[in-house]
Amino acid sequence: xASILITCLLLMFIAYFEPTLPATVIEDLANLHPPSxxxxxxxxNCLKNPSLRYCGSSPMDLDAIFKFTIVASHLCNxxxxxxxxxxxxxxxxxxxxxxxxxxxxxxxxxxxxPITILSIDLSNNSLKGTFPIDVLFCTQIHVLDLSHNGLSxxxxxxxxxxxxxxxxxxxxxxxxxxxxxxxxxxxxxxNSSCFFNSVILPSHGRYKIKAVMLLLGLPLVVVFTVGGLWxxxxxxxDFLPRVLQNKRKFTTVMLKAATNGFSKKNMxxxxxxxxxxxxxxxxxxxxxxxxxxxxxxxxxxxVEECKVLVQLRHRNLVKVYGWCSNRNIRALVTEWIGRVxxxxxxxxxxxxxxxxxxxxxxxxxxxxxxxxxxxEIGCDIKTSSLLLHENGDPLIARFRIGENSTxxxxxxxxxxxxxxxxxxxxxxxxxxxxxxxxxxxKMLYPRKLQKVIDERMKLTExxxxxxxxxxxxxxxxxxxxxxxxxxxxxxxNMIIKVHPRTNTY
Numbered sequence: 181x182a183s184i185l186i187t188c189l190l191l192m193f194i195a196y197f198e199p200t201l202p203a204t205v206i207e208d209l210a211n212l213h214p215p216s217x218x219x220x221x222x223x224x225n226c227l228k229n230p231s232l233r234y235c236g237s238s239p240m241d242l243d244a245i246f247k248f249t250i251v252a253s254h255l256c257n258x259x260x261x262x263x264x265x266x267x268x269x270x271x272x273x274x275x276x277x278x279x280x281x282x283x284x285x286x287x288x289x290x291x292x293x294p295i296t297i298l299s300i301d302l303s304n305n306s307l308k309g310t311f312p313i314d315v316l317f318c319t320q321i322h323v324l325d326l327s328h329n330g331l332s333x334x335x336x337x338x339x340x341x342x343x344x345x346x347x348x349x350x351x352x353x354x355x356x357x358x359x360x361x362x363x364x365x366x367x368x369x370x371n372s373s374c375f376f377n378s379v380i381l382p383s384h385g386r387y388k389i390k391a392v393m394l395l396l397g398l399p400l401v402v403v404f405t406v407g408g409l410w411x412x413x414x415x416x417x418d419f420l421p422r423v424l425q426n427k428r429k430f431t432t433v434m435l436k437a438a439t440n441g442f443s444k445k446n447m448x449x450x451x452x453x454x455x456x457x458x459x460x461x462x463x464x465x466x467x468x469x470x471x472x473x474x475x476x477x478x479x480x481x482x483v484e485e486c487k488v489l490v491q492l493r494h495r496n497l498v499k500v501y502g503w504c505s506n507r508n509i510r511a512l513v514t515e516w517i518g519r520v521x522x523x524x525x526x527x528x529x530x531x532x533x534x535x536x537x538x539x540x541x542x543x544x545x546x547x548x549x550x551x552x553x554x555x556e557i558g559c560d561i562k563t564s565s566l567l568l569h570e571n572g573d574p575l576i577a578r579f580r581i582g583e584n585s586t587x588x589x590x591x592x593x594x595x596x597x598x599x600x601x602x603x604x605x606x607x608x609x610x611x612x613x614x615x616x617x618x619x620x621x622k623m624l625y626p627r628k629l630q631k632v633i634d635e636r637m638k639l640t641e642x643x644x645x646x647x648x649x650x651x652x653x654x655x656x657x658x659x660x661x662x663x664x665x666x667x668x669x670x671x672x673n674m675i676i677k678v679h680p681r682t683n684t685y
Contacts, residue, residue, distance in 0.1 A: 270299035428502035466516035496546035558583025594657025
């Protein structure tokens, strides 16, 4: 089996090396066979010199030993050693780039390197790859020259340390990895010129630079890392993985990013003590950001209020996503519905009575939900504050925490009813005079209602009667004395009786 493997290896190298090697080692290995007395010769040699490498193997592979003997003979003759029969002091393959890889491929050094070899020269052969570690099996050598090659990787310091007789080691002009300073003691045995341009020896200057860079760089890395984590956690937590994000809490930097730095292009409204912006969060969600200029109380109270608002769930209430609260800003972040308020819708679209009635029922349903589930939460139901969804549903978009007066809520609903049903011109005349507006409508009710009803509704006889009933409910709610005796549930029951067919939505 061993001879078959060797023959296969040789055939692979014949095509490359044969043109340059007349009467080569390949031909000898292919044609020669051990003589009949070769076994006796080997045994005799081992008796005379038990230190021979092949003497330690049991059983001895005579065919392999014979072939390696041929390789040794050629290696001995290459440098023209004077007497290859009695001595084999050196292997000199300097500047033989064609055949040196061939000899190294035979694993000759690893198994049967003669103990007489004291010098191995494999320099100037353009060898590639890692250090040819097989040559270190010749532990008796004094000289090893691997210079002017293209070897790379780590130098086997521990294996070289076992070659105790080594006095000359030339590794210059290679591409070895730089050794550790702790291993540099080994190379003090040799002349430093033997490692020129091999990048083996560590540069104390470079190590000093690295040490200085490490001493300066490590604190900087720590500072930047801590700074980056602080920025992520307290400035832009939306860059954190979703599982680590507090989806309810927004920062000023996040809101600035969402609104292009609170630009005027993103501003969609302004009122008494607040400014509204349209924004886009990092995940693409469109939001409505309401920023308060009066800071709405202290930080803790405001956060507690917002924690309540984010729990609201009703089809006629905008969804509250979260809040922002710090020394400089108080803000509420809700879903983006659009810019269409009920006030704009009334003035520009001239909706019919049925649609106006539907809006009133939707607002009242949301008020009932808040009264039953969250009685401490009030809401702004002015036509300028109410929003209209694209499906026609009204949405309450602004809230007040701590408004417990039911009578005030009912009074505001009464004003809303009158504003929804009456002419826009009339409302302009009484702008800022809510009491005068209510008294004027009450004065014309019921016989002269046509003077105040919005004629754009184009009422029929039936719808006019329903409108009259609705205005009656509005006047009842707007009356300060009467509203104190009513509940929101009672108002709802009164409204749905006006037009029962509409109340199934």
